[in-house]
Amino acid sequence: MTNSIEDIEKADVILAAGTNTTEAHPVIATRIHKAITRHGAKLIVVDPRKTEIASKAHIWLRPYPGTNVAVFNGLLNVIIAEGLTDDEFISQRTENFEAVAEAVAPYTPEEVERISGIPAEDLIAAARLYGKAKRGIILYAMGVTQHSTGTDGVFAIANLAMATGNIGREGTGVSPLRGQNNVQGACDMGALPNFLPGYQKVSDPAVREKFAKAWGVPSLPDKDGLKLGEIMAAAYEGKVRALYVMGENLMLSEPYIAHAEACLKKLDFLVVQDLFLTETAQLADVVLPAVSFAEKDGTFTNTERRVCRVRRAVSPRGKAKPDWEIIVALAAKMGYEMNYDGPASIMEEISRLTPSYGGITYDRLEKQGLQWPCPDRDHPGTKRLHAERFSRGRGLFTPVTYKKPAELPDEQYPFYLVTGRILYHYHTGTMSRRVKGLNAIAPCGLLEINPADASKLGIQDGEVVRVSSRRGSITPAVRITDRVAPGVVFISFHYREVAANALTNAVYDPIAGIPEFKVSAVKIEKL
Amino acid sequence: MRFVSLTIDGRQVEVAEGTTVLEAARKLGIEIPTLCYDNDLSIAGACRLCIVEVEGNNKNLPASCALPVAEGMVVHTNSPKVREARKIILELLLANHPLDCLTCEANGRCKLQQYCYEYGVKESRFSGERRHFAIDDNHPFIERDLEKCILCGKCVRVCQEVQGVGAIDYSGRGFDTKVATFMDRSLADSPCVSCGQCIYMCPVGALTAKPSKGKGRDFEVTKVVTTCGYCGVGCQLALNVKDDKIVGVTNVPDSHNQGYLCVKGRFGYEFVDDPERLTTPLIKENGKFREASWEEALDLVAQKFNEIRAKYGPDALAGVSSARVTNEENYLFQKFFRAVIGTNNVDHCARL
Ligand code: SF4
Ligand code: SF4
Ligand code: SF4
Numbered sequence: 001m002t003n004s005i006e007d008i009e010k011a012d013v014i015l016a017a018g019t020n021t022t023e024a025h026p027v028i029a030t031r032i033h034k035a036i037t038r039h040g041a042k043l044i045v046v047d048p049r050k051t052e053i054a055s056k057a058h059i060w061l062r063p064y065p066g067t068n069v070a071v072f073n074g075l076l077n078v079i080i081a082e083g084l085t086d087d088e089f090i091s092q093r094t095e096n097f098e099a100v101a102e103a104v105a106p107y108t109p110e111e112v113e114r115i116s117g118i119p120a121e122d123l124i125a126a127a128r129l130y131g132k133a134k135r136g137i138i139l140y141a142m143g144v145t146q147h148s149t150g151t152d153g154v155f156a157i158a159n160l161a162m163a164t165g166n167i168g169r170e171g172t173g174v175s176p177l178r179g180q181n182n183v184q185g186a187c188d189m190g191a192l193p194n195f196l197p198g199y200q201k202v203s204d205p206a207v208r209e210k211f212a213k214a215w216g217v218p219s220l221p222d223k224d225g226l227k228l229g230e231i232m233a234a235a236y237e238g239k240v241r242a243l244y245v246m247g248e249n250l251m252l253s254e255p256y257i258a259h260a261e262a263c264l265k266k267l268d269f270l271v272v273q274d275l276f277l278t279e280t281a282q283l284a285d286v287v288l289p290a291v292s293f294a295e296k297d298g299t300f301t302n303t304e305r306r307v308c309r310v311r312r313a314v315s316p317r318g319k320a321k322p323d324w325e326i327i328v329a330l331a332a333k334m335g336y337e338m339n340y341d342g343p344a345s346i347m348e349e350i351s352r353l354t355p356s357y358g359g360i361t362y363d364r365l366e367k368q369g370l371q372w373p374c375p376d377r378d379h380p381g382t383k384r385l386h387a388e389r390f391s392r393g394r395g396l397f398t399p400v401t402y403k404k405p406a407e408l409p410d411e412q413y414p415f416y417l418v419t420g421r422i423l424y425h426y427h428t429g430t431m432s433r434r435v436k437g438l439n440a441i442a443p444c445g446l447l448e449i450n451p452a453d454a455s456k457l458g459i460q461d462g463e464v465v466r467v468s469s470r471r472g473s474i475t476p477a478v479r480i481t482d483r484v485a486p487g488v489v490f491i492s493f494h495y496r497e498v499a500a501n502a503l504t505n506a507v508y509d510p511i512a513g514i515p516e517f518k519v520s521a522v523k524i525e526k527l
Numbered sequence: 528m529r530f531v532s533l534t535i536d537g538r539q540v541e542v543a544e545g546t547t548v549l550e551a552a553r554k555l556g557i558e559i560p561t562l563c564y565d566n567d568l569s570i571a572g573a574c575r576l577c578i579v580e581v582e583g584n585n586k587n588l589p590a591s592c593a594l595p596v597a598e599g600m601v602v603h604t605n606s607p608k609v610r611e612a613r614k615i616i617l618e619l620l621l622a623n624h625p626l627d628c629l630t631c632e633a634n635g636r637c638k639l640q641q642y643c644y645e646y647g648v649k650e651s652r653f654s655g656e657r658r659h660f661a662i663d664d665n666h667p668f669i670e671r672d673l674e675k676c677i678l679c680g681k682c683v684r685v686c687q688e689v690q691g692v693g694a695i696d697y698s699g700r701g702f703d704t705k706v707a708t709f710m711d712r713s714l715a716d717s718p719c720v721s722c723g724q725c726i727y728m729c730p731v732g733a734l735t736a737k738p739s740k741g742k743g744r745d746f747e748v749t750k751v752v753t754t755c756g757y758c759g760v761g762c763q764l765a766l767n768v769k770d771d772k773i774v775g776v777t778n779v780p781d782s783h784n785q786g787y788l789c790v791k792g793r794f795g796y797e798f799v800d801d802p803e804r805l806t807t808p809l810i811k812e813n814g815k816f817r818e819a820s821w822e823e824a825l826d827l828v829a830q831k832f833n834e835i836r837a838k839y840g841p842d843a844l845a846g847v848s849s850a851r852v853t854n855e856e857n858y859l860f861q862k863f864f865r866a867v868i869g870t871n872n873v874d875h876c877a878r879l
Binding site for chain 2 (some may be wrong): 037129189212275298299346347513
């Protein structure tokens with residue numbers, strides 16, 4: 001997030017796009033609720049599903065899946081046409097606005113209605129509301145990013161915020177809501193093929209030299225590595241031969257599971273480190289038992305860039321060890337000594353090498369978390385990015401155009417399939433499916449289908465059906481609901497018995513490498 | 528903003544206009560007892576325990592939670608008159624409250640118990656008919672024993688005002704008033720989303736976290752403040768630990784999540800002690816796993832990694848890190864791949 005969670009309550013207009021906040025980020029949803037009920041904020045929701053926040057919204061825009069970019073461009077089109085841009089901000093703080101103005105010119109409300117199905121007058125009303133906001137904040141999540149055009153969607157959102165000057169001030173900002181507890185931290189720490197910690201580029205010789213020196217090695221590899229999807233493909237082709245998976249269940253979380261399985265099976269050697277013998281661990285040659293967050297010390301970085309302590313509450317179960325201890329032991333076996341007293345001393349090394357974490361130490365985190373950038377020990381942390389200037393100087397407008405999703409419904413596979421999360425489970429269910437009460441409330445994965453479609457197919461609520469895509473098929477029970485529009489079905493990806501990703505399409509956003517989980521084509525058959 | 532100065536228990540304080548006497552007193556570190564007040568909820572003025580004496584007002588003792596400060600006001604929060612009135616309020620509550628303290632889950636954190644102790648209320652001068660309600664224990668996480676409810680309304684307000692759910696509300700009148708779901712169904716059959724906010728708000732033992740029942744009262748557990756391991760909000764919470772087991776989760780009020788949690792953070796810890804946890808390294812032989820020592824397992828991994836690197840080069844190895852492990856672990860994982868293996872083939876599931 002460019003801003004902080006507390007800014008949600010300070011906004012007068014909240015634009016929430018592709019985020020089922022109530023279920024995926026419940027405590028942030030309480031802020032939205034308070035913003036509306038206590039401070040009179042207005043809420044605009046962009047979502048193909050009628051989620052709880054869509055029901056609460058003052059304006060709900062329901063696009064066809066995969067048409068976000070057209071919608072965001074359309075909003076900006078209206079904002080420009082009606083003179084609602086913040087011209088001072090544009091001229092003093094940004095560049096390349098003209099190119100974007102030109103790019104959005106074709107996205108008139110009528111054209112956007114044709115592409116997305118959103119009535120022109122609703123789009124205009126939403127554009128006016130956000131365009132006139134004194135403090136407008138945009139929240140978005142996987143509904144924007146999990147598309148083959150996800151990066152374009154993010155650019156389009158940034159364009160909207162910059163054009164209206166809704167950045168860097170209280171109650172404004174662009175807020176990607178991070179799904180998993182430490183996605184932010186994993187990125188910050190350089191668990192990325194092209195970045196060392198703190199987004200320092202692998203391709204920069206000075207950066208490599210700094211790290212090589214600190215780590216006591218002659219040099220570091222200079223070529224960008226493979227992204228996850230590419231690693232899987234390279235495994236299939238025999239280019240990647242050994243894979244070390246720490247705490248991920250690729251067999252449920254990767255798109256097109258049959259393909260993911262084929263890739264993993266081609267490996268010469270697979271090591272999986274996890275709490276449980278997950279679907280992925282079952283394919284491994286060696287399984288290393290790790291511990292949960294409750295059995296170790298460390299830090300997580302949340303969606304508002306806040307680094308918070310994780311504290312050991314109970315002792316490791318059995319012979320399981322914290323992941324960091326396992327890595328240290330393995331490195332030693334390979335002839336490389338990592339000498340750390342514990343997580344606090346690892347953080348000391350991180351802060352020495354990572355400017356944005358420069359002032360982050362365990363003693364400072366004792367009382368409360370710190371938001372990076374926090375360059376030195378006296379720095380209080382940063383609530384809002386881009387307050388005075390953008391990190392690159394001027395904010396860069398990036399023109400984007402709408403492109404269709406890779407796979408659209410057709411005669412053979414007539415439904416859009418959207419996947420996502422539900423409140424009661426988490427990710428591949430490795431943890432939450434082992435909590436009795438959560439399973440009691442949400443025991444099985446249900447396929448949401450619109451009443452009109454259900455009656456056309458002659459399906460009853462609770463009936464088990466076959467859902468198939470070109471890549472696989474599953475047999476979930478259905479839940480008949482108007483949360484989904486006619487022609488659209490939804491299922492969560494938490495359940496291995498009805499693994500949504502057996503169906504999804506392994507196509508990726510070319511820049512971010514995100515799979516297109518939010519749009520694939522399926523058919524539904526009665527059993 | 529205009530400031531107002533007043534005197535509370537003989538001490539002068541200056542606060543912003545519109546502040547309540549209760550908040551002004553807290554600013555001075557003077558604790559006024561409350562049962563129905565919470566600084567993130569609307570003012571109910573229901574329990575009246577926060578009454579104070581204001582000089583010049585001989586008519587009544589106003590509730591300080593709803594009393595705005597005024598210039599020159601002189602307030603006594605703990606005068607004999609105030610204490611006697613509070614005692615009566617407590618006795619009235621006690622007259623209709625089961626004295627189950629010995630086995631009550633709230634023993635040790637119950638505010639009614641605490642204030643009765645402070646005000647020396649042993650038994651009630653008032654006796655009469657008691658309310659009788661069946662316990663609602665159909666909900667997987669929350670047990671409701673409304674006979675213990677003192678009708679402070681905090682659960683109703685938090686559910687409505689913070690959670691935005693409104694699963695519960697007052698129903699009935701007078702003596703029969705109670706907190707109920709729509710049509711008085713079980714909480715399990717209401718729109719409740721199991722956030723447990725109401726449990727935490729409840730000043731007495733009317734609402735209990737079922738998974739924690741019988742596993743240790745407030746004073747028996749160690750509270751370890753940590754960060755939720757589920758979603759990216761990263762809520763701060765306190766794991767309540769007894770005998771090396773997690774027995775519950777309580778709030779951390781001074782946090783970016785304002786103490787609030789969702790069902791996963793509050794109740795999703797059972798997996799830690801799931802019998803299926805991996806407790807030893809495993810090595811696959813002839814398609815089957817067998818248990819191995821750390822020494823043996825790590826030797827095998829190191830040997831295989833070395834072999835494959837020697838034969839095909841470092842880029843034939845790759846690592847998938849995790850958005851669920853700590854920063855320190857992610858850091859070491861990428862360091863391992865870059866410095867030890869010599870490849871940048873390291874990524875994680877950020878995108879999923
Ligand atoms: S658990 Fe949450 S949703 Fe359920 S009644 Fe309590 S406050 Fe309301
Ligand atoms: S259940 Fe607890 S919180 Fe709710 S009104 Fe009764 S005493 Fe208050
Ligand atoms: S308590 Fe709920 S909202 Fe908070 S971090 Fe955990 S999963 Fe997310």
